[in-house]
Amino acid sequence: MQIELELLAPAKNKSIGIAAIDCGADAVYIAGPRFGAREAAGNTLADIAELVDYAHKFGAKVYMVVNTILYEDELQQARETIIEAHKIGCDAIIVQDLSILEMELPPIELFASTQTNIRTPQQAQFLESLGFSRLILARELSLTQIAAIKEATSVPLESFVHGALCVSYSGQCYLSQKITGRSANRGCCAQACRSNYTLADSTGREVKDASGNPLAKDVPVLSLKDFNLSNHIPQLVEAGITSFKIEGRLKNESYIRNTVLLYRRRIDEFLKGNSRYRRASYGYCHGGFTPNPAATFNRDYTTLFINGSRGKWRSADGAKYLGEFVGKITGTGKNRYGQLHFTYKLENGRTPLSNGDGLCFVTPAGEILGARANACNGNMVATTEKLQVPQGSKLYRNYNILFEKEMEKNPPRRMISADLAIRENDGVYTIEATTSEGIQTCYTVQQKGEMAQNVALAKENLRKQLGKSSGIFTFYVHEIELENVPFFTAATLNGIRREIAQALEEKIAQVTTQNRIAAAEKFVQQKNEARPLEVSKGLTYLANCSNSVSRQLYARLGANEIAPAYELQEAPQAELMRTKYCIKYEFGLCPNYRTRWAQDKSYRNNLGKVTFTEPLYLVNGKNRLQLKFDCANCEMLVIG
Helix, strand or coil, X not given: CCEEEEEEEECCCHHHHHHHHHCCCXXXXXXXXXXXXXXXXXXXXXXXXXXXHHHHHCCCEEEEEECCXXXXXXHHHHHHHHHHHHHCCCCEEEECCHHHHHCCCCXXXXXXXXXXXXCCHHHHHHHHHCCCCEEECCCCCCHHHHHHHXXXXXXXXXXXXXXXXXXXXXXXXXXXXXXXXXXXXXXXXXXXXXXXXEEECCCCCECECCCCCECCCCECCCCECEEECCCCHHHHHHHCEEXXXXXXXXXXXXXXXXXXXXXXXXXXXXXXXXXXXXXXXXXXXXXXXXXXXXXXXXXXXXXXXXXXXXXXXXXXXXXXXXXXXXXXXXEEEECCCCCXXXXXXXXXXXXXXXXXXXXXXXXXXXXXXXXXXXXXXXXXXXXXXXXXXXXXXXXXXXXXXXXXXXXXXXXXXXXXEEEEEEEEECCEEEEEEEECCCCEEEEEEECCCCECCXXXXXXHHHHHHHCCEECCEEEEEXXXXXXXXXXXXXXXXXXXXHHHHHHHHHHHHHHHHHHHHHHHHHHHHHHHHCCCCCCCHHHHHHCEECCHHHHHHHHHCCCCCCEECHHHCCCCCCEEEEEXXXXXXXXXXXXXXXXXXXXXXXXXXCCCCCCCCCCEEEEECCEEEEEEEECCCCEEEEEC
C-alpha cells in the first residue's frame, strides 16, 4: 500500500486557501472565528465552508486550528466551534490545549499542535497515548531526532519545512506576555524577539569584540532567519515525515503561491522515482510561473538544526524582509528636488533592477532604508525618496515587480486527468471515466438517430470533442469499442463531456467525504482504546494548565506538580524562553566550539579576547533580560 505524502499550506483567509489548493497543496490549515494562534487571521465558518467545498473537489483537506490555551469560560465556546467545524466538513482540528481531548465531540480527528512542544520520543509517546492521530513536531529537531520519534510512535508525523522561525521552542515562550501582556499562547504575540537589544554584562557595560566594537548594539539579536528545507524532502521522508508544513497564516497570496508551488514541484520530483509513495490529493499543476523563494518575504534562509549541527541562525541585518540581495551601491547623488539617485554593481547571478521594484538599503553603519525604483537605466537608478545612502551600502530588492506580474498572469492550472472508454451494449452507449487516481463514474446515452457513414472520421470526432477539458478535468479518449458509431453533433458531445465532469466532481466529493468519515471513526475507536501513559518526571513541565479540565486530566495521569499557565500566575515564573539558539555560539564565545570558530574569520578574532562578567543581559529600554546557558543540553534560557 502506498504511503501518502501531504503538502500542507497556511491560509489567512478563504481566497488564499483556494490559491494554495490551485498551486498544489494537498491540505490547508486555517483559523475559525476564535482560538487560532494568529489572532489577526480569524475567519467566518461560512468562508471556511466554501474553502472546504473547493478543497474537496481535489480530494484535498482543510484543518481548522484551535491551538490557543483555553480559559475556563471559553471551554464551551471552543467545543461549539469544533462541532461547527465538523458540520461544515473540516477534516481535522489542530490542538494545543489538552482539555479538548476530554470534550464530548463529534467524530473528527485531533492533531497535536507544534505548540505542545514535541521534541523527544517520550513526549511523542505521551501525546500519542492520549489519542492524537497526528503529531506536529518541533522545528528544532535533526533528522536523527525525527527518526527516533518515528521509531517510538505509530501515528503520522508532520514537520514544518518553510517559513518564519520562533526563537523559542513553540508553546514555551512567555516573552511577549511578560513585556506587553500579549500572550503568544493566546494568539496575540507581540514578537518581542524581533525587537532590537543590546548585549551587556552584569556590570551594565556593553560586551565588545576584540577591536572594541559592541558585539550587539540595538540589533534584533533574537531574530532568526526563515526556515527552508526545500532541498531536504527525500531525507525528511526517510526520517518518517509524511506531512510537509509551510508556515505563514499571516502571509499574502503571492507568498503562498510562490512557496506552495516550490514545494509542490520538489515533492513531485521525489515521487517520480519512489513508487512507495503517492500524493495525498488529486490533480496536477500544469504550467505556471517558476517559483523563486528569494523573491517573496524572508529574512534570509536557514536549515536550522536539521543536519544535527549548528550554524549562523540569526537574521543579522534585520528582523524584517530586506529582500533579495542585488549588489552594492557604488555611487549616490541627488537631483534638483533632493531625490536620491544611485549606481550599483550587480552581484553575479542576480537580475538587474526594474522600474517599480521595491528597494532596501543596509548602510555600513547598519541603518536600514527603503525606496522604490522610479527609473532604471542600466546600473543607474532614480527614486522619488529623499534619502542619504552612502557608497558601499548593500542593495536588496524587496518587491520584484516583474516576478509579481509573472505570478499574476501565469498561474498554474490544477487539473485532474481522466481516461474515457466508450462502449456499446444493445443500443446503449456507455462512457466510463477513470481519473488517474482511480476514481470512476459511468455515463450512459441512448442514441436512436442515424449512424455515421464514415466510422473512422466519427471516431476521430469522438476523440476530438470528448478529449478536451471541462471544469477541473482534462479528458483523454483512450478506448472506443464500437463497430458502428452514431452521429453526435459537436454541441451534444460538449454537453456530454460537461455532464461527465460534473458526475466525476460529485464522485470525488463523495469519496472524500467517505474517507473523512472513515478516518474520523478510526480516530474515535483508537482514542477510546488508548491507554494514556502516566506523566513521567520528564514530562511534568507540560502540566501548566489554563483550565480545570486540563488540570483534572494531568491529575488522573499522575502528575506530581500541576502549575497554572504562565498567563494566570500572579507571580510569574522567571523563565521566559528556552531555545536551541545561543548568543554565545552566535558571537564566538562558546567554549564548546572553539575548533569550529577558529576556521571562521568572523569568529576568530573573538577567541580568548572578549572579556565580560556573567550573567549576560539583553537590554531594550526598561526591559532587561538575563541570559542563562544550559550547556549540558546546548540550550539558552531567557529570564525575566
